Amino acid sequence: MRFIFKTSYAQDLRLFQHGGQVFWYGLLLAALFSAPAWAGEYLMTQLVFVAIYSLVGFGLMMLTGFTGQVSLGHAAFLAVGAYTEAILAARGVPIFVSIPAAAALAAAVGVVVGLPALRLKGIYLAIATLAFNVIVEEIAARWESVTNGNAGMPVAPVTLFGHELEPDRGFYYLCLLLAVAACLACINLLRSPTGRAFVAIRDSEVSASCMGVNLAMYKTISFAFSAALTGVAGALYAHKVGFISPEQFSLLVSIELITIVILGGVGFLHGAVLGAAFVIVLPQAIAVAKDFLPPTMAPSGLQAVVFGIVLILVIIFEPMGLYGRWLKIRTWFELFPFYRRGMFRRQRTYTKTERLR
């Protein structure tokens, strides 16, 4: 077990708490940046998708995991980003303009959705965002002059200074850089007053406002930030798949996106990446498994069923998600042989009769 000797307040503000972290995260980054050299085409495609889903994961984690605002409509922000990028790319707008534009538009839509969210809580907010998802999907299908309706629209490959980015090399680095930048931005927010205000809102709105946190402002910021990251992911997604149509942004996709957060571990940034990887790998695993199952056992809806079952199992047996499981395993080794079963169980929270609303 590692004990960190703290000698200054600045130590708590560092990105990495000790040398071990520097080593392991450095190794991970080195592996990711050298991936085009050693990974095959198939793995590269998966890595690109994991990077894109991680971006959504970070956005949703900030909103749901840290601010406590549930969203079942994030596919709509993905759609806003994707369509913005597709339309701008078709007009020859360079990506260093179009991707920020996709982020800005998604953020603006996020603010609009966030405003009713100031009055809604928990399940009601989930229903409102769900409705919003349906509205955006419908707009994408009906606004044919802009989105080309249900026929969908092709998306041009990414070009940078007149050169087309190779999907396995240039485009991969673009996705990776944006995902790493988003991760750093989230870490920065969480170690500064803004992130603390988010967490305060999640844990107790009454006392957050009594500490001077402007609930309306911070909820709106959280929605906008989350939507912006999802918009960037949408723009990258559009380029990656090369063709977008409204059904790619349906309610089921939103549920897949919230699955990232819940599977990964609500309230851990690591969880966003782990969840994204899981959500990408699971359909592949199902596809492989289908080959070995008798035809009657492999209906077309198998994927949705497996997703549902996994989600339920995680919520019941491992509410802290994949990252929580990893923390437990690590603690078991660190404390061996003193680990106790109940170590991560939280003490009963005292009854809150005074809690308002």
Next chain:
Amino acid sequence: MSFFRVENLGIRFGGVVAVDGVSFEVKKGEVFTIIGPNGAGKTTIFNLVCLIYPPDTGRVVFEGREITGLAPHRVAELGIARTFQNIELFEHATVLQNLLIGRHRHRRTRFWQDLLFTPAVREAELAQREAVERVIDFLELAKYRDSLVAGLPYGVRKVVELGRALATEPRLLLLDEPSSGLNPEETDDMAFWIEDIKKQLGITVLMVEHDMNLVSRVSDRVLALNEGRPIAEGTPAEVQSHPAVVEAYLGAA
């Protein structure tokens, strides 16, 4: 100009008149306590002062400025901090993080700076941390600094909540039953801290409390309520022997 004044405050919930025509004034630097039997409307007065509920009648004036109608976070920004009777801490955060949220009203940096964690943010964070550490020293919370609140015993949470309110560097501190759920030793500590808050930190305290021992030890003046109406006001000894107070607690002889 009075420091803090409540005039003719009243609110009803449906047919229940919870608070009716309550007026009082708190002088700078004193400990003012509101007592009363269960359901007398003490906590409701707190919620009205913090503007969690908008009052039906009356107004609240702080340092010559009417604060009725402001949003709760604006009240906090003016320098009024509070604790809750049933503890409203941020459960899944450490004690240190809880106290740092108390510094929110002193934040100087903007969202964009936070996003990039600019040197200005780093500098501000170090300053906030130093302020929080002063509170940790004052309340002797050092050994709990990095523990999660969810795992702490009740008595310690109560102190953490007091610490979080002190971290805001308030001019007026509202304490809602600081001794409820505490054992006699912890109550004793609480009494010392309230005296220190008044004398060392010079913070005015408005408190709701049941424990008459604590009340008479720390309060300068006491207001007794019954069924939402004031029945007596004065020094602790005067109020305790006031016939209306005795009747409210024990019934008519």
